[in-house]
Amino acid sequence: MATTVEITVARQTPKTRRFSLGLGGWIGAGILVLFFVVAILAPIMAPYDPVKQIGDSLAAPGAGHIMGTDLYNRDVFSRVLYGAQVSMSVGLIVTLVAFVVGVVLGLASAYFGSWVDVIIGRVTDALMAVPGILLAIAILAVLGGGLSNVVIALSLVYLPEMIRVVRGQALSVKERLYVTSAVALGSGHGRLILRHIAPHVLGPTIVQATFVFAHALLYESALSFLGLGIQPPQATWGNLVADGLPYLSSAPLQVVFPCIVVSLAVLSVNLFGDALRDVIDPEGNVSR
């Protein structure tokens, strides 16, 4: 055995924090999980086919139809359950796209600087200079409605903010001493970005992602309400409200139920996101 000189370097293990979301955070997480379960199990849970005409038109809630029926004799409860499928998939996909693309472009922008930063910066500025809902509407005006187009539109709306968060965080990390040391020790671009910068960018980015999720739910329902998003007869919470609005005075509950459900879904994400933000203190994890 060759003589080895053992150098012990105190390895910087990040202090493990007790992962405590608090009551609000857990309630939010619980309701959110419930919504995902409903979305997945909607075909089993729904008592009726969401687009099939059964029963009377605009029947009041009661036995058989716990949320009543809509103008086209469809069961509102089944449509609300299926609406969860649309909302949750839009929310999830938009968040994933914004997260992945945002991290890649944000890191590239901060790390490479110069013209890469200028181009990404200008385009994000231009996208953010249009109010979000208007940008989504303009994109859907070109692409037309439907699930995939709503996802594209909302991803483009939320990508710029994500890029900014990642870029800002990466810029501050980039200047830290340990990154400079890594450069001096000859780390390549890939190692610098993946090993030294990216991990410290994740915290705030995950928090931002929860806000993207909440907003994607809000905007998807609003776009569907406007008739620009997911097209009828497919059930979405926004469509349900739009369908019921003309009969608000005679059949109010058919509108009130989807209203409550969509608000509850967004509230659960916001509760969870707020709690997560309090836990993932961006500076607490990286300085030390």
Added chain:
Amino acid sequence: MLRYAMRRIAYAIPTLILIAIGVFFMVHLLPGDPVEALVGSEATQEDIEAAKERLGLNESLAVQFGSWVSGMFTGDMGTSYATGRDVSIMIGGALPITVTLAVCALIVCLIIGIPGGIFSAMNKGTLLDKFILGGSLVGISVPSFVMGVLLMLIFAVWLKWFPSSGYVDVFDDPIGGLRALTLPAVSLGLLYAATMARIGRAATLEVVSMDYVDMARASGIPELRVRFRYILKNALIPIITVTGVTFGGLLGGAVVTERVFNLSGIGTLIINSITRRDYPVIQAAVLLCAVIYIVINLLVDILYAAIDPKVHYGDNG
């Protein structure tokens, strides 16, 4: 100061150009030919050619873009495909409604949001703080159309205090106009008040923890004076910035609220134009909203620099 303003304006120009390009080429990305939709399916090839000639669609894209942009500056926004009317007249009719709604909503937002946030922060940890925090969390979670529909159900359908839809010009009939605007403005303003309260609370909390506030208290300055002179004054600075962004957001949010209350503002115009594939109207309306949004943010930035002693608008910024 003037130099800062000039630089800030210069910085907004590339953004504006990018948006103009984006909005203009939006139409050229469309599948199908808008001209065929315009002249109808019965039109002959000659009709189509004539329409193209009339609309200047035979010119190169660069020339078309140039004349479109210069038209926007001179108020010649083209002709609506669907109605044959001047786009500028259609927008001129819709814009006052949207702006009135946004301004009323902003008033609601500021009246509720700013005191709510500051009050919450100054009484941090109390029941009142928790109540305001909870309320604002619900506020940011409710979609604007849901808020509109619920208020309409309660105050228009059940209580019949306000009309459920329609617009009455405030300048023609002040009382009727305000009554018609109350529900839309409150439903839109409440949601933004929630955001405003959260930001106001955070801004105030940050100032409360500043050394100079402790210093002021320690030097025996009366509590009320500390709160107003030292805390409030400084907390208001970030709030002003947010107000600008909020107004832009309200203009966008108005699109949805107009739909709920059947107000014929810019939002309704855009939505109707989309269903009619009336691209000149969509282009002009979207560009106009973006320009208003940018100009407001520009003014707020300059105002911010003017009132905040900490912002250095010198040459190194």
